Amino acid sequence: MQKINIQQSFPQDWIRMFTHLANLFFEEAKIEIEDMDDAIQVVFNVKQADGTWSGESTLQWKGNTYHSSFVEKEENGDDKQRNRQLKRVYSHLFLDSLEQATGMEQAWGILTGIRPTKLYHKYRKEGFSEADTKKLLMKQHRISQEKVDLLAKIVDVQLGAIPDLHDLKNEVSLYIGIPFCPTKCAYCTFPAYAIHRKNGRVESFLDGLHEEIREIGKWLKDRDINITTIYFGGGTPTSIEADEMDALYQTMYDSFPHMTEVREVTVEAGRPDTITPEKIEVLKKWGIDRISVNPQSYTDETLKAIGRHHTVQETIDKFWLSRTMGMRNINMDLIIGLPNEGxxxxxxxxxxxxxxxxxSLTIHTLSFKRASEMTRNKNKYRVADRSTVEQMMKRGEQWTAANGYVPYYLYRQKNILGNLENVGYAKPGEESLYNILIMEEVQTIIGIGCGASSKFMDPVTERITQFQNPKDPAAYILTFEEYIEQKIEHLERIFPNRPVVTEKI
Structure with a gap:
């Protein structure tokens, strides 16, 4: 752990900000106001005068001293805006000092959030040109030219895939979570429980899921609210049996309004060991041809190390089975930095x-998520260093460009190797609309099922309220009715004036 002594008192949310920035450089950092032995010492001097914020900082470490300065014109706004700008000034000084001291450059600058593209969209919606937006991102947030160009390319592709991206506030998308997998991967923190048929747990969960789909569907249908996209995730939605999948899609079509107008339905079949001809026939029956078949790696030793009980050959076989049986739009995932891979x-x-x-191909960078088995037993897993993962990411960019893919969504995670990113690539016209919508947070996403997260966006204020279903199937079974009521209360709040539609006799 690297100790950092900041010789000035700050509120707790500022301490979190400094900690997130420090963790870009050190595996784990601890920020303290009081003196600590063997700590990096940081002193700030920030002041406001003549409509300008100006700041200086001094950082001392290992007998060396590093000086930073930053000047920015004061922005007009309320106290919240003033606090946001002041945080940005301190972030610039802190990041610059740490870059000097460590010799590491952070391509994403002071950004530690997960949605850089959302910031790009924000500036464009405010009327800034593409050139001015790029300048703002580089100046205010210290993002590199390379990453800014990547954001611009992604946003352009997104608006081509969904021209009305910013006009979907009065529609919703749906995420339906099925929390079962054949086994749980070592890096995973999603709701994923090894599937077994003891005590009727799977059947009881599905009973609750059907009821939740019916009740949410009724509310939407009664108010004639359109659904943009539907995404079955998990876990692995194809872990359940073919007849259970069939019944679930039947309930979906019976319950949700205007199903013929839904732009996209996706089912993650991410674990190749769950894919069967019978399940593909069910998908075809309901017109679902967008699925994921996720290898993560094409090295059998790696698959064993991360707890995926399938082989590379099974991934290949199940891909071609899906393709020959009519799956028209198949996504695959690869993960950079898995144990013992370079x-x-x-x-x-x-x-x-x-x-x-x-x-489509999503290239993820391994992230040490707090609750994962890999994080709990970090010494057990040898992963690539920063330089290697950067080379791997660059290779992925080159390969996708050479094979006709374009980047269409991007997100970042805390504790991600090399402070890099996860990027979704697709053949032109094959982008996942749901992935764009969930990342850019332009409409309400209703989470149904175990561990499903809802994001209720007020169409007027665009304020987002998050709501989480229970992650454990046993807890979900006991409380799903209560959670249905709470979600409907959220929906009533953000769509207060939608009249109930009565059928004509």
Missing amino acids: LDEFKHSLNETEKMQPE
């Missing part, structure tokens, strides 16, 4: 992917 292993994964040419 650039050679990642090149091999890309070479294997090239033989299949899925419609």
Whole structure:
């Protein structure tokens, strides 16, 4: 743990800000106001005069001293805006000092949030040109030219895929979570429980899920609210049996309004060991042809190490089974930085992917999520260093461009290797609309099922309220009716004037 002594008193939310920035440079950092032995010492001097914020900082570490300065014109606004700008000034000084001291450059600058593209959209909606938006991101947030250009490209693709992206506030999308997997991967913190049929847990969960779909569907149908996209996630939605999938899609079509107008329905079949001809026939029956078949890696030893009980060959076989049986839009995921993998292993994964040419490919960077098995037993897993993961990401960018893919969504996570990003690539016209909508937070996403997170966005204020269903199937079974009522209360609040539609006799 790296100790950092900031010789000035700050509120707790500021301490969190400094900690997030410090963690970009050190595996774990501890910020303290009081003196600590062997700590990095930081002193700030920030002042306001003549409509300008100006600041200086001094950082001392290992016998060396580093000086930083930053000047920015004062922005007009309320106390909240003033506090936001002041935080930005301190962030610039702190980041610059740490970059000097460590020799590490942060391509994402002072950004520690997960949605850089949302910030790009914000500036464009405020009337800034593309050139001015790029300048703002580089000046105010210290984002590199390379990353700013990537954001611009992604936003352009998003608006091509969904031209009315910013006009969908009065529609909703749905996330339906099924919390079962054959096994739980070592890096995973999603609601994912090894599926078994003891004590009727799966059947009881599905009974609750059907009821939740019916009740939320009734509310939407009664108010004639359109659904933009539907996404079945988890866990692995194809962990349940084919007849259970069939019944679930029947309830979906019976319950939700205007299903023929829904732009996209996706089912994650991420674990190849759950895919069968019978389940693909069910998907085809309901017109669902967008699925994921996720290898993560094309090295069998890696799959064993991370707890995925399938082989590379099974991934390949299930991809071609899905393709030959009519799955038109297949996504695949690869993860950079998995245990014992370097650039050679990642090149091999890309070479294997090239033989299949899925419609979309998401390249994730490994993140040590707090509740994952991999984080709890970090010493057990040897992962690539920062330089190697950067090379792997660069190779992924080159490979996707050479194979006709374009980047269409991006998000970041805390504790992500190399302070990099996760990028979704797609063949032009094959982008996942749901992935764009969930990342850009432009409409309400209703979470249904175990561990499903809802984001209720007020169409007027655009304020977002989050709501989480229970993660554990046993808790969900006991409380789903209560959670249905609470979600409907949220919906009533953000759509207060939608009249109830009565059927004509």
